[in-house]
Amino acid sequence: MNTVEDGTQGDVLAGEEVAHGATPSTHARLTAYVRRGGVIVPILTAIIAFVVGGLVVLVTGHNPFSTYRAIFNGTGLNWLFPWVGGAARKTAAFDLQQTLIATTPLILVGLAVAFAFRAGLFNIGGQGQYTVGGIVAVWIGSSFAGMPAVPHIALAVVGAGAAGAAWAGIAGALKATVGANEVISTIMLNWIAIWGGVYLFGLGGPLQDPHQPSVPVSSTVKASAKLPVFWGNAQLQGLHIGLFIALAGVVLFWILLNRTRLGYEVRAVGLNPDAASYAGISPARNYFRVMAICGMFAGVAAAMDILGWKFNLFTNDIQASQVGFLGIAVALLGRNTAVGTIAAALLFGALQTGTSDRFLDPSVFDPNLASNLTLMIQGLIVLLVSTDVIALRVLRSGRGVAVALGRRGKRQEPRA
Amino acid sequence: MADSKRPALELRGITKKFGSVVANDRVDFDVYPGEVHALLGENGAGKSTLVSVLYGLYTPTEGEIVVDGRPVTIDSPATAIGLGIGMVHQHFMLVPVMTVAENIVLGQEPSRGGGVIDMRAARARVRELSERYGLAVDPDATIEDVTVGAQQRVEILRALYRGARILVLDEPTAVLTAQEVQELIEVLHRLKRDGTGIVFISHKLGEVLQVADRITVLRHGRKIDTVPRQGATEQSLARLVVGRDVLLSVEKGPPHAAEPMLVVDDLHVRDDRDLEAVRGASLSVRGGEIVAIAGVDGNGQQELVEAITGLRAPTAGRVLVDGRDITGRGVRAATEAGVAHIAEDRHRRGLVLAFTLAENLALREYRRPEFSRGGWLRIGHMRSRAKRLLREYDVRGGGADAYAASLSGGNQQKVAIAREIASDPKLLVAHQPTRGLDVGAIEFVHRRLIEERDRGRAVLLVSLEYEEVRSLADRILVIYEGRIVGEFAPDASEEELGIAMTGAGAGARS
Numbered sequence: 001m002n003t004v005e006d007g008t009q010g011d012v013l014a015g016e017e018v019a020h021g022a023t024p025s026t027h028a029r030l031t032a033y034v035r036r037g038g039v040i041v042p043i044l045t046a047i048i049a050f051v052v053g054g055l056v057v058l059v060t061g062h063n064p065f066s067t068y069r070a071i072f073n074g075t076g077l078n079w080l081f082p083w084v085g086g087a088a089r090k091t092a093a094f095d096l097q098q099t100l101i102a103t104t105p106l107i108l109v110g111l112a113v114a115f116a117f118r119a120g121l122f123n124i125g126g127q128g129q130y131t132v133g134g135i136v137a138v139w140i141g142s143s144f145a146g147m148p149a150v151p152h153i154a155l156a157v158v159g160a161g162a163a164g165a166a167w168a169g170i171a172g173a174l175k176a177t178v179g180a181n182e183v184i185s186t187i188m189l190n191w192i193a194i195w196g197g198v199y200l201f202g203l204g205g206p207l208q209d210p211h212q213p214s215v216p217v218s219s220t221v222k223a224s225a226k227l228p229v230f231w232g233n234a235q236l237q238g239l240h241i242g243l244f245i246a247l248a249g250v251v252l253f254w255i256l257l258n259r260t261r262l263g264y265e266v267r268a269v270g271l272n273p274d275a276a277s278y279a280g281i282s283p284a285r286n287y288f289r290v291m292a293i294c295g296m297f298a299g300v301a302a303a304m305d306i307l308g309w310k311f312n313l314f315t316n317d318i319q320a321s322q323v324g325f326l327g328i329a330v331a332l333l334g335r336n337t338a339v340g341t342i343a344a345a346l347l348f349g350a351l352q353t354g355t356s357d358r359f360l361d362p363s364v365f366d367p368n369l370a371s372n373l374t375l376m377i378q379g380l381i382v383l384l385v386s387t388d389v390i391a392l393r394v395l396r397s398g399r400g401v402a403v404a405l406g407r408r409g410k411r412q413e414p415r416a
Numbered sequence: 417m418a419d420s421k422r423p424a425l426e427l428r429g430i431t432k433k434f435g436s437v438v439a440n441d442r443v444d445f446d447v448y449p450g451e452v453h454a455l456l457g458e459n460g461a462g463k464s465t466l467v468s469v470l471y472g473l474y475t476p477t478e479g480e481i482v483v484d485g486r487p488v489t490i491d492s493p494a495t496a497i498g499l500g501i502g503m504v505h506q507h508f509m510l511v512p513v514m515t516v517a518e519n520i521v522l523g524q525e526p527s528r529g530g531g532v533i534d535m536r537a538a539r540a541r542v543r544e545l546s547e548r549y550g551l552a553v554d555p556d557a558t559i560e561d562v563t564v565g566a567q568q569r570v571e572i573l574r575a576l577y578r579g580a581r582i583l584v585l586d587e588p589t590a591v592l593t594a595q596e597v598q599e600l601i602e603v604l605h606r607l608k609r610d611g612t613g614i615v616f617i618s619h620k621l622g623e624v625l626q627v628a629d630r631i632t633v634l635r636h637g638r639k640i641d642t643v644p645r646q647g648a649t650e651q652s653l654a655r656l657v658v659g660r661d662v663l664l665s666v667e668k669g670p671p672h673a674a675e676p677m678l679v680v681d682d683l684h685v686r687d688d689r690d691l692e693a694v695r696g697a698s699l700s701v702r703g704g705e706i707v708a709i710a711g712v713d714g715n716g717q718q719e720l721v722e723a724i725t726g727l728r729a730p731t732a733g734r735v736l737v738d739g740r741d742i743t744g745r746g747v748r749a750a751t752e753a754g755v756a757h758i759a760e761d762r763h764r765r766g767l768v769l770a771f772t773l774a775e776n777l778a779l780r781e782y783r784r785p786e787f788s789r790g791g792w793l794r795i796g797h798m799r800s801r802a803k804r805l806l807r808e809y810d811v812r813g814g815g816a817d818a819y820a821a822s823l824s825g826g827n828q829q830k831v832a833i834a835r836e837i838a839s840d841p842k843l844l845v846a847h848q849p850t851r852g853l854d855v856g857a858i859e860f861v862h863r864r865l866i867e868e869r870d871r872g873r874a875v876l877l878v879s880l881e882y883e884e885v886r887s888l889a890d891r892i893l894v895i896y897e898g899r900i901v902g903e904f905a906p907d908a909s910e911e912e913l914g915i916a917m918t919g920a921g922a923g924a925r926s
Contacts, residue, residue, distance in 0.1 A: 259795065261788045264775070271770045277727060278757070278765040279779040280747035 042333050042340065042385070046347060049380035053373055062365055067373075070364040075099045075354035095353060097232045097239040101309055103349030105130070107246040108301030109327030110345050111253045112164075112294040114336035116182075118257060119290040120270035121175075125168055125186025126298045127324025128193035132167040133160035133299025135197050137306040138313045139207060141221035152224045157245070157303045164299020165292040167193060172291030176284035182291065190324070197318040209312070216315040227308045242304035247342070249297060254338040256293070266290055298324060329378055332385040351377060422485055424449045424613040425470070425501070425582050430479035432465050439465040441637045442479070447582060447613040452604060454616045454628035458657055458854035462637035463617050467584055470615075471503045472496040483582075502575025506587045508567050510559045516566075517542045517555035520574045545576050549606045565596035572603065583607065584615040589623055590852070593713045594880065594914075601627050619657070619854050621650040622883065633657055658856050668866045671890040673702040675738075677754075677874035678724065678843045683733035685719040685898075693719040695898035696733070701843065701874040706865065708877040708889035709900075712917050716898035717878050718760070721847045724876070725757040726750030738842050751780060754842030758833055758849045760878075762825075766832040769821035773811070773831055774802035776820050780839040801838075809834040810860075826857035833861060837868055844868055847878045862888060882910060 054064035076095025078084050084092055109126045116123035137160035144152060171189060174180035200207040201218045209219045232238025257263035268276040269286045276283055301323065306313065326348055333347070334340030354360065355370035365373075423446035432440040440462045447453040457463050468474045470481065472490040481488055483499050490496050493503070510519050517539045526537040539555045546553050551569040559567060568588060575583055589597045604614055604627055618624050624631055625645060632642040633656040640656050655661055678701040685694035694716040701707045709717060722728035724735055729744035736742070737753040750757075759765035767776050778787050778798045786797055802816035809830045813823040820828060829849070836844060846865060850858040865888060869875050879885050885892055892904040894916040902916040 259793055261782065261791050261793055264778075264782060264788075264793055268768055268771070268779070272764075272768045274765050275768045275779070278747065278759060279782075280726070280751055282746075 042335060042344070045333065045381055045384040048384055049377045052380055053377045056376065057365070057373065060369070067365045067370075070361045071351075071354035071370065073354075074356070074360045075350040077350060094232060094236065098237070099346075099350045099353040100239050100243050101237070101349075102352045103345045104240075104242045104246045104304050104308065105301040105323050106326055106330050106345035106349050107342055108249050108297045108304065109324050110330030110334055110341040111249055111338075112168075112296075112298035112301070112324075113327045113331035114334065114341055115253060115257075115266075115297065116290060116294045117331060117336040118270050119266040119286060120273065121287065121290055121294075122183050123168065123171075123186055123291065123294045124183055124328065125171055125189050125295075125324075126327040127321065128186065128190035129164040129168050129295040129298035130302045130321070130324040130327075131190070131193040131197050131318055132295075133164040133302035134306050134313055134318070135193075135200060135207075135218075136160045136163035136299070137303040138218045138221060138311075141225035141307055142219035142312070143222075144225075145222055147222075147224055149224045149228075152222070153227060153307060156221075156225050156307055157300055160299040160303035160306075161296040162299065164295035164297070164302070166295065168295025168298070169288055169292040172288035175291075176287045182287070194318055197313065198315045201313055201318070202315050218313040221307060221311040225307055226311065227304070237309050240304075240308035242308040245300065245304060246345075249300065250338045250342055253297075253341075262289065298327070301327075326378070329382045329385075333381055348378065423447060423482070424484065425615075426482040427466070427470060428480040428482065430466060430469055430481075431477045432462075432469055432474055433477045439637050440469065440476070443634065443637070443639045445632055445639070445642075447615055449581070449611045449613050450608050451629045452608060452614040452616050452627055454618060454624040454631045455634065456618060456621070456624055456631055456653060456657055457634035458619060458856060461634040461657075463634055464586065465637070466634070467503070467586060467615070467617060470496070471501060471584065497578050497580070500579055500581040501584065502572075502578060502580025502582065503584045504568065504571040504575060504586065504588060506590060508571055510567055510570060512558075512560040514559060515555065516553050516557050516559065516562065516570050519559055519570055520555075520577050522574075524578060541577065542573060545573050549573075549576070549603055549610070551603055563596075564591045565593070565599065568592065568596075568600070569603070580612070582613045582615070584617070586617045587619075588616070589618060589620060594882065595712065597623065621653045621657075621855070624653065625650065635659055654855055657854075668888075669870070671705040671869065672872070673705040673890070674872065675703055676700045677703045677738050678876060679734075679736040680720075680724065681734045681736070683720070683723055683730050683735065685716070685723045685728060685730045687719050692731075693898050694723065694730070697895070697898060697900050698733075699893055699900055701876050703842070703874045704869060704872045705890040706869050706875040706877055706888050707891050707893060708879060708885040709893050709895050710879065710882070710885045710913055710917060711895035713880050715895050715917075717847070717895060719898075720895070721757070721760070721845055721878055724750070724843075725755055725845055748783075751839070754840075756780065756836035756839050756841035756844050758836050758844070758846040760847040760851065762828050762832050767820045767828060770819060772802075772817050772819055773806065773814060773823075774798045774816040776831055777802045777805055777816075777835045777838070780835050805834045805838055806831075826853050829853055829857065829861065833864060837864065841873060843874045843876065845876045845878070848880065849877070850879075850881070850884060858884075882913065885913075 050068070054068065057064040057067050072078065073092070074095060076092045076097070076099050079089065079092035079096045109130055112126045112129060113123050137156050140156040140159045141152070144155070167189060168186070171182045171185040174185050175182050199205050202208065202216045203214070207218055209215065209217050211219070227240035227242050229238035229240050257267065265276065265281045266286060266289070268279065268281055269283045273283045305323070330341060330344040330348055334342070334344035351374045355367065355374040360367045360370050426446040428444055430440050430443045430445070431438065443462070443466055445453070445455070445466065455463050455466065465474065469476045470490065472492045472495050475491065481490055488499060490499065496503070511522065514522070517535065520542050521533070521538040526534040526541070528534040542553070542555045545551070551573055553562070553566055553569050553573065559570065568591070572583070588600060592600060604616070607614060616624070616628055625648060628645050630642055630644055631648060631653065633640040633653065635657065680697060680699045683694055683697045684692060687693040697716070697720055699707070709720070711717060719728060723730045726742060726745065726747040726749060734741060734743045737750070737755055740753045742749045742753045742755070763769065768779070775798070781787055782793070787794055799816045806816065811823070811827050811830045811834070813827050820831065823831065833849065844865070849865065850861050853861065862884070865875055865877065877885065877888055886906055889906050892906060892908060892913065893900045894902040894904065894913060896917060896919040901919065904913060904916070
């Protein structure tokens, strides 16, 4: 190859037409897009969702700007502004604690979905895994009276994680052995978990609180199993250390995926199962491992709620909870990345707190309507995030769009 | 030969730029009625760009297109079709669930009025065309049920149905078996006789010499030369294509075959449809020799390779590598016993396209302690080794952190080959290792395989390319319907091999 000028050697061996060589290859562009757009697109998505939500507010005859400001203040994020002082600051601090309390489990259930995505699986079972984790956490937390705090908490958290892992592992094992689609099996497992929980804590159920025979609720978590509060007043539902456990989960997620053999195998199976088999990685074995890890995250998420601020489980809470499902939205918006999951969980956590009737000023916007607004914004985000795939298609076919997006993105970045 | 004085189609000084890259640089090209004019060049030489210009997919930056003496502007494929230009793409543009006849008339359906398609007329027309040119197809068969060769015939028929007088075939033989290639060449001869001008794009020198009347060679977007077939040789064409002398048949010394590294004994393997694809194959490969499995595609090669490399469990028989029984024990056992496998399809199996090169280069060996210890990946080692291999194998287009997808086909194949050889195997199974590669890259792969042989490795080559088998192998085994039906020396004639490959020859020469 010595007589060929060096500069053109690449073209000689170029597998694709020069036409493609002229611009970066489709994949190179997609990669760049995901890297840049990985931040831009979700932000755009959220902004569009808020704009549409604002239009709805406008139609109902309210001022969207003051509504959003009220919601924002309801989240407590105004605590971050140094000029907020005095009583407002105290309120803000409390509100922010609530936002972060809501964010904590969302991070973990987001990871439960994201990890599956990275392995090419779709875990719709976050809710069931969360439920099972909650059941075990409340059971362990309310038992073992007299146990010292650290082992008690550790036991409850590990137990909840193991329960979630086992629950999700069923779906993984079914896929590995008989090829059952994990979407279907995790959805079915959700219902088994939910109704199982309703049975356990329902009237006459084996784990119903013996001190309140007429209330369908679990026993209450012992003080030794409660997660310590590090910000705010424990009596007023201050922020518990579960936030750090969730952040540790994010670190674990990243390390698992990027620095361990398991993560390497998981990603290989997710990106190209045929190539993985060719390398001697068994996709079947991976299905089980991946689902178990997902379930572990979701189970720990429930432990954070139970041991952090709920302390018991009502049967109607089990039925009404949406945390596990929100995990799907968190993972989608967070693009299945570690950092993205934190950001997306914070957004959803803030929305939840900001529009709840406890925190939103009713004179600005009726909180009942506002919580619907939250649902709408969440729905829009999921819808828009799903259309990402379409956006990618468009980008693939038209370079112009990519350039336009890139430019728009650049202008947007400082706002991020 | 209607008017052989005047070209049916003429491209004058076509230049096509994409940004700063010049894909075609003042290229002249013409084709006369009743002539096959081959367009030859490596991947990326600008062949497809030129054809896209002529089919209205790209607008040329400069230059002129003349059809039947009249300058024309071709701004869309519809215009091209209107001017009598038909195109058979490398990737077929057919609707899989529709019938042959429906696909052919699609877009120009004969109508009985009131928007009702006259399928009887369509079938009749299809039959007439197919008989006239010897393009055997069943008008009522569904596309997804017919062979690739038949799909290609449908594509050709569709072009003819639309009145093509100039037929452009983009790498038409890439997807065909040897038998089908011969049938295609027959068809092209008939079309020629009928006055059709044919543009034949290929990077296979042998075929071009067999089918073309004139050959135009492109390199780096420029026309290097147009030569008549008479007097051209593979060697002379290769020099034009690559710009230097190419060793078409690799020089190699005599084998120093040692102990048997691979022993396959009475192997039976079932395919995905649960049919027995390998039916009692036995063979052995010694260290220091290249044994080639030759045969018509679909005679059990795929399943044989998968059984040897651990991807598929055989139903009976044994596979021994260096004395270790790895029968049905999976890829890991095979890898640990020293089997490396250059996969037939690098996109399906050989690479994870969304992995970086460093990650891809670790796929075979990531379980070894240098790559991972106690479950932890050793990223530093993965990257530094990747850098070394990329340099050693002259992989261009990206470093250790580049994604495999961003590389060209030839460079991707180098990555796959580098990984397999670097795992220091006792047995290297190379399945169609040069598929889709151009002359320069093929030469590299061939040289590498011979080097590995000379280092004492056992190499099992499975190939559909007759030339490749002959120039690399120390022994040729012919596979037919899942059995090894003959063994030949590398100097066996094409006829001898061909007869054995169709199962006709009972004779084996050992």
